[in-house]
Amino acid sequence: MAGIYFHIPFCKQACHYCNFHFSTSLRYKEEMVRAMLCELEARQSYLLPDEPLSSIYFGGGTPSLLAESDLMAFFEAIHRHFRLSPNAEITLEANPDDLKPEKLAALRRSPVNRLSIGIQSFSEEDLRFFNRAHNAREARQCLSLARDAGFEDLTIDLIYGSPTTDHTQWAENLGIVLEHEVPHLSCYALTVEPRTALDHFIKKGKAPAVDEEQAARQFDYLISTTQAAGYEQYEISNFALPGRYAVHNSNYWTGVPYLGIGPSAHSFDGESRQWNVANNAKYLKAVRSGHPLDEAEGLLYEREALSAEDRYNEYVMTGLRTKWGVQLDKISRLGPAFQQHFLRYAAPLIAAGKLERQGDTFFLPPGSRFMADGIAAELFW
């Protein structure tokens, strides 16, 4: 089954660590919605006809800035052009400051059945350091408000490893999540991306650098605490109570095709990846130009056909990050040279205890998970 991702490229303010694509000017929001509907219609044949959709995901940016009428326009278009599986997961990313009772009621009237809430922390100091638009009170309140509105399927994002997050605060953040029995949790180490405000502040000495060892200790605490509470770490950064894996995320990791709509959105058809221009003005201009969008290569999007080497590297990277691991038969389908390469470079990692083998499946043991990307790189083609 396939999925659709909508990138809503607007935010109220810029978080200091963020390198996603968004604009803090909402001036073109209405036109953007119309342009995205136009792209959706023009690219409906990107996915196989009649293939039911198992996941719709509104990400960004801040999709909770969408008006109810905008959201309903997306669903009308989805129903017109695609077939939605009856139990499709329909997720909308929301920021705590947007989740007022009226907003939640409007979301409940829509087909959205899952909220992904960008809480990041329950500490005022962390939230100020991150330059989030919400405060600690809103971070706590939104969980109860979402439940009161009838949203049971919730996932929240938390950030660890910030210089402002000591062990006590990290333990408190996780304690609040467990107290609310949030069924799904995504946790990310604070990463200093180039050209972000955080990068600038650290270089100028206005903010302390991120301490990798502190982040590693908080990651270990995260794993032990969530495991004791019955969560499964089914991907390095993702934790779920039984039966509550995210369909959207799992689709990405298992190579399911998806169509990405909006500026900077990525798409995957099983053979190639393509990514839309990460610029609102250029995106609107490309759509306004009236060219058939599937001929707008270079104007609206770039495309890359995946070579066998790309597929191998992607599979090793995503496989090692998940509980499903890397399976030898999937690698051998790419050709015997890939299997030989993998086994040759896996052997020293196994000997060093950084990689485990069970039959023909390879996993990262808990102690290696924090270094997942570096270990995958050692196995790359």
Ligand code: SF4
């Ligand atoms: S709300 Fe999300 S997308 Fe927007 S700036 Fe903050 S982290 Fe980035």
